[in-house]
Amino acid sequence: MGVGTVAAGVAKAKADVILVSGYDGGTGASPRSSIQHAGAPWELGLAETNQTLLLNDLRSRVILETDGQLKTGRDVVIACLLGAEEFGFATAPLITLGCLMMRVCHKNTCPVGIATQDPRLREKFAGGADAVVNFMNFVAEEIRETMAKLGFRTINEMVGRVDKLELRKAINHWKAKGLDYSAILHRPDVGPEVGTYCQMKQDHLLDRSLDNREILKRAMPAIENGQAVNIDLPVINTDRVVGTITGAEISRKHGPNGLPEDTVKINLAGSAGQSLGAFCPKGMTFTVTGDTNDYLGKGLSGGKIIVRPPEDSPFVAHENVIAGNVCFYGATAGQAFVSGVVGERFCVRNSGVHAVVEGLGDHGCEYMTGGLVLCLGKTGRNFGAGMSGGVAYIYDEEGDFVSTKLNTEMVKTYPLVECDDHEIDLIKSLITRHVEYTDSPRGIDLLNDWSSAAEKFVKIMPEDYERVLFALKKAEERGLEGDDAIQAAFEENVAAGH
Amino acid sequence: MGKPTGFLEHERQSIPDRSPLERIKDWKEIHEPFDEDKVRQQGSRCMDCGTPYCHTGMTLANMASGCPINNLIPEWNDLVYKGKWRDALARLHKTNNFPEFTGRVCPAPCEGSCVLGVIEPPVTIKSIECSIIDKGFAEGWVTPQPPARRSGKKIAVVGSGPAGMATADQLNKAGHLVTVYERADRIGGLLLYGIPNMKLEKEIVQRRVDLMAAEGIKFVVSTEIGKDLPAKSLLEDFDSVVLCCGATKPRDLPIEGRELKGVHYAMEFLTINTQGLLELKDVTAFETAANSKDVVVIGGGDTGTDCVGTSVRHGCKSITQLEIMPRPPEERADDNPWPEWPKVYKMDYGQEEAKEVFGEDPRNYLTMTKKFSGDDQGNLKGVIICDIEWKMEDGRYSPVEVQGSEREIPAQAAFLAMGFLGPEDTIAEELGLARDSRSNVQADYGRFSTNIEGVFAAGDMRRGQSLVVWAINEGRAAARECDRYLMGETSLP
Numbered sequence: 001m002g003v004g005t006v007a008a009g010v011a012k013a014k015a016d017v018i019l020v021s022g023y024d025g026g027t028g029a030s031p032r033s034s035i036q037h038a039g040a041p042w043e044l045g046l047a048e049t050n051q052t053l054l055l056n057d058l059r060s061r062v063i064l065e066t067d068g069q070l071k072t073g074r075d076v077v078i079a080c081l082l083g084a085e086e087f088g089f090a091t092a093p094l095i096t097l098g099c100l101m102m103r104v105c106h107k108n109t110c111p112v113g114i115a116t117q118d119p120r121l122r123e124k125f126a127g128g129a130d131a132v133v134n135f136m137n138f139v140a141e142e143i144r145e146t147m148a149k150l151g152f153r154t155i156n157e158m159v160g161r162v163d164k165l166e167l168r169k170a171i172n173h174w175k176a177k178g179l180d181y182s183a184i185l186h187r188p189d190v191g192p193e194v195g196t197y198c199q200m201k202q203d204h205l206l207d208r209s210l211d212n213r214e215i216l217k218r219a220m221p222a223i224e225n226g227q228a229v230n231i232d233l234p235v236i237n238t239d240r241v242v243g244t245i246t247g248a249e250i251s252r253k254h255g256p257n258g259l260p261e262d263t264v265k266i267n268l269a270g271s272a273g274q275s276l277g278a279f280c281p282k283g284m285t286f287t288v289t290g291d292t293n294d295y296l297g298k299g300l301s302g303g304k305i306i307v308r309p310p311e312d313s314p315f316v317a318h319e320n321v322i323a324g325n326v327c328f329y330g331a332t333a334g335q336a337f338v339s340g341v342v343g344e345r346f347c348v349r350n351s352g353v354h355a356v357v358e359g360l361g362d363h364g365c366e367y368m369t370g371g372l373v374l375c376l377g378k379t380g381r382n383f384g385a386g387m388s389g390g391v392a393y394i395y396d397e398e399g400d401f402v403s404t405k406l407n408t409e410m411v412k413t414y415p416l417v418e419c420d421d422h423e424i425d426l427i428k429s430l431i432t433r434h435v436e437y438t439d440s441p442r443g444i445d446l447l448n449d450w451s452s453a454a455e456k457f458v459k460i461m462p463e464d465y466e467r468v469l470f471a472l473k474k475a476e477e478r479g480l481e482g483d484d485a486i487q488a489a490f491e492e493n494v495a496a497g498h
Numbered sequence: 499m500g501k502p503t504g505f506l507e508h509e510r511q512s513i514p515d516r517s518p519l520e521r522i523k524d525w526k527e528i529h530e531p532f533d534e535d536k537v538r539q540q541g542s543r544c545m546d547c548g549t550p551y552c553h554t555g556m557t558l559a560n561m562a563s564g565c566p567i568n569n570l571i572p573e574w575n576d577l578v579y580k581g582k583w584r585d586a587l588a589r590l591h592k593t594n595n596f597p598e599f600t601g602r603v604c605p606a607p608c609e610g611s612c613v614l615g616v617i618e619p620p621v622t623i624k625s626i627e628c629s630i631i632d633k634g635f636a637e638g639w640v641t642p643q644p645p646a647r648r649s650g651k652k653i654a655v656v657g658s659g660p661a662g663m664a665t666a667d668q669l670n671k672a673g674h675l676v677t678v679y680e681r682a683d684r685i686g687g688l689l690l691y692g693i694p695n696m697k698l699e700k701e702i703v704q705r706r707v708d709l710m711a712a713e714g715i716k717f718v719v720s721t722e723i724g725k726d727l728p729a730k731s732l733l734e735d736f737d738s739v740v741l742c743c744g745a746t747k748p749r750d751l752p753i754e755g756r757e758l759k760g761v762h763y764a765m766e767f768l769t770i771n772t773q774g775l776l777e778l779k780d781v782t783a784f785e786t787a788a789n790s791k792d793v794v795v796i797g798g799g800d801t802g803t804d805c806v807g808t809s810v811r812h813g814c815k816s817i818t819q820l821e822i823m824p825r826p827p828e829e830r831a832d833d834n835p836w837p838e839w840p841k842v843y844k845m846d847y848g849q850e851e852a853k854e855v856f857g858e859d860p861r862n863y864l865t866m867t868k869k870f871s872g873d874d875q876g877n878l879k880g881v882i883i884c885d886i887e888w889k890m891e892d893g894r895y896s897p898v899e900v901q902g903s904e905r906e907i908p909a910q911a912a913f914l915a916m917g918f919l920g921p922e923d924t925i926a927e928e929l930g931l932a933r934d935s936r937s938n939v940q941a942d943y944g945r946f947s948t949n950i951e952g953v954f955a956a957g958d959m960r961r962g963q964s965l966v967v968w969a970i971n972e973g974r975a976a977a978r979e980c981d982r983y984l985m986g987e988t989s990l991p
């Protein structure tokens with residue numbers, strides 16, 4: 001399957017834990033087709049992963065975990081013998097809490113009060129932590145009994161001892177005929193110097209990070225006293241997750257609201273490594289003059305990120321890639337102004353960032369649930385797949401976006417010029433700010449000829465989101481506020497059968 | 499599912515009953531008409547569970563849990579909610595040949611296993627089932643559907659209870675020519691001469707029989723196989739025989755005074771009564787009638803309830819129902835969790851009526867009948883009973899008399915409703931059918947074939963006294979096996 005190769009790669013890249021997650025698990029909220037027909041058994045992936053890690057002497061520095069419908073002590077022992085030392089349980093403990101496998105985890109109607117926010121249903125919750133503890137005690141007891149039979153005293157001794165697994169003779173189903181399990185039950189012949197379970201911690205070399213070397217200490221006046229700082233630094237592509245450690249300190253000290261906008265300004269010149277600005281809170285502003293790698297602004301939580309080409313660069317920004325793939329994945333808040341094209345999967349699962357770019361790759365805004373994306377250039381295919389919230393505006397110069405690029409399953413489109421003035425002004429002001437931050441020639445051109453440029457913008461709006469926003473507005477007009485208004489809007493939608 | 503929040507918005511409401519004092523004045527069904535919108539609302543309470551139990555028909559702790567004929571309940575609940583009645587009817591008929599019977603008399607093991615029942619009163623599945631089929635008939639959607647082609651095979655079905663009717667219906671659909679033999683003067687088995695009008699009006703049974711006749715099934719009444727016609731002749735004249743003769747042999751109570759005038763089997767009482775009603779006779783004029791008498795019903799099951807309801811309608815002077823088991827708890831006991839059949843205290847229609855008339859639930863729990871006492875003319879005059887306790891003896895519970903609790907209650911009529919022992923012996927002996935330890939005809943569930951080639955058995959005759967819904971289940975499945983036997987393959991479900 002290749003999962004072993006991937007595991008060896010991430011072990012070298014300093015992963016602490018590798019999880020092989022089998023196909024039989026998963027949320028009850030997923031579609032039936034996925035529940036039944038996606039993925040592969042953990043047994044296969046786990047065996048291959050453990051063997052590859054052993055052969056490359058990487059096993060001893062990672063924790064290997066597996067999950068996927070583990071329910072009994074016997075399951076755990078088998079997983080351990082195949083190479084795991086940590087084990088994930090979900091369904092079985094949920095059942096002990098009262099889960100009835102309704103598969104409505106996403107509908108707020110869980111009748112036993114587990115996966116719901118509805119107070120009427122939460123009241124029905126009859127379970128308790130004791131039940132889970134009790135269940136786990138049974139699992140542990142069964143593990144202990146089996147270990148005693150096999151002659152093991154500790155889990156560590158048992159990890160990867162596939163030689164203790166015996167094939168059941170009784171399986172004479174016709175489908176089992178001709179199957180060869182030896183690859184799964186193989187135990188690599190490695191010397192005693194190779195550790196067979198996790199024995200040491202990964203050295204993440206954090207002391208060599210740009211944050212620990214420079215940024216954090218220079219940001220101290222801001223973190224301690226809220227004093228604005230300006231940090232100018234060169235950056236190269238081995239500087240990964242720039243700013244994140246500093247961001248963590250800000251969050252630790254100032255909580256989720258961070259600092260006032262632009263308190264910590266980090267100005268970088270060069271080519272930034274992966275995950276620049278990941279998870280950074282409000283108050284941090286990154287200006288990268290150059291380019292950035294993948295995962296720019298991943299999980300961004302309020303910070304601001306500006307990326308622009310150097311002033312003297314000869315190429316056309318809106319036709320050239322300036323940031324890698326999966327930028328702003330899972331971001332929850334913040335702003336981004338990127339003068340150039342970004343890679344694939346831009347703003348996937350974004351729930352709050354407002355981002356301006358000049359072009360993006362395939363699968364833009366997939367599974368987006370909130371926030372705003374303004375793209376001043378071309379997009380790749382499958383834009384807006386599974387997009388259930390937020391809004392996007394695309395400058396569709398050639399007029400083929402909707403017919404060739406957009407995934408229309410969940411979204412509607414409108415010409416921007418048909419939206420109300422307030423909305424048109426918002427887009428114009430975003431472009432104005434984009435130009436202020438990045439000197440974007442594309443932005444300048446659009447503003448110079450705004451009345452005809454505006455004609456070419458398409459607004460992409462998820463259908464469900466639009467309806468809920470409308471219901472919310474109505475609820476607010478009735479005088480409801482906050483959570484009450486949201487609940488009313490939710491109920492109105494459910495009652496309408498959505 | 500149409501409405502995820504239906505169960506949060508609407509409370510359970512079943513088809514309402516007429517008031518007891520009103521309904522005991524007649525022999526009509528106890529129900530009132532049910533508003534269509536209400537039924538739709540009730541359909542919306544179905545949660546379309548990811549893991550439903552209502553349709554499973556499992557046996558848990560020896561009781562049915564979930565619908566034994568695997569009715570596609572969540573599907574038709576949803577269709578009803580959406581007002582797609584005709585689709586709902588088609589979906590219902592896929593698994594149930596006679597929803598108008600089960601919708602009225604089934605104890606609804608589906609509802610006992612309904613997931614909603616974990617937190618709230620369950621979906622009123624049975625009422626919805628009944629409403630679908632009643633609407634189907636009212637709208638004229640249920641019409642004869644004779645098979646397009648005939649196979650040329652001939653099958654005899656003996657016994658016309660729900661098992662025999664279901665077998666006949668299925669085999670006819672498969673294109674075989676079916677003849678149903680019934681010893682009574684009318685078709686229906688216990689649906690007719692067992693279950694009283696109050697639960698199931700006899701026009702409803704006849705309506706289905708007429709429909710089946712129009713589809714090509716031949717019904718022969720007043721013909722007892724083994725007496726009027728030898729069973730062996732069926733083996734010669736037909737390609738296959740399916741026996742559905744029920745478990746009609748009643749359990750007796752061989753105690754002192756059993757021979758006294760006034761002591762009857764419940765079935766005698768109920769059958770004569772129904773027959774009298776069908777023939778428009780005065781049912782209180784029969785020797786078995788209960789009017790102006792102190793009545794004792796021995797046995798606390800469905801049959802006993804029907805005796806209570808019938809006696810009340812006759813105008814009995816008093817009524818007592820004796821039950822040897824303890825009174826069930828109000829709520830599920832710890833050893834009786836969902837989705838098991840809930841063994842809880844219920845007020846059935848007969849007891850409810852007796853309570854309205856006489857002021858109290860007629861049931862006496864933990865009582866045993868010791869003897870019947872009579873006058874010098876040999877008429878029943880009283881029943882001598884005592885209280886009992888269940889005591890563990892030699893590893894099993896047995897009833898032990900409570901000292902000093904013996905007493906006599908006055909009675910001029912006593913009805914024995916203590917269940918049934920098994921099928922009668924006539925056919926079994928004539929054909930040499932193998933029997934199981936409980937005297938039922940031996941045939942494995944799922945295969946239904948007896949020890950005689952080409953002879954199948956289904957319903958109460960095979961499984962012992964049971965329920966209409968199980969009879970339909972077995973009848974359908976036996977038809978499938980019979981079809982497979984005749985044709986080498988089958989497309990019957």
Ligand SMILES: Cc1cc2nc3c(=O)[nH]c(=O)nc-3n(C[C@H](O)[C@H](O)[C@H](O)COP(=O)(O)OP(=O)(O)OC[C@H]3O[C@@H](n4cnc5c(N)ncnc54)[C@H](O)[C@@H]3O)c2cc1C
Nearest residue numbers: 657659660661681687688723743744957958964965966969
């Ligand atoms: C009073 C009473 C009330 C009940 N109430 C309910 C209820 O509310 N709900 C429920 O689900 N179940 C109820 N039951 C049980 C239910 O009626 C039976 O389980 C069901 O009818 C069995 O169906 P069957 O077709 O196997 O047999 P039966 O309905 O007993 O039919 C057997 C038929 O075979 C005929 N027969 C027998 N021998 C011969 C022969 N040699 N030749 C020709 N014909 C023959 C009999 O005359 C009879 O008509 C009740 C039973 C009784 C007695």
Ligand code: SF4
Nearest residue numbers: 565600604606608624
């Ligand atoms: S036949 Fe009985 S168990 Fe089945 S759905 Fe109808 S009422 Fe429920």
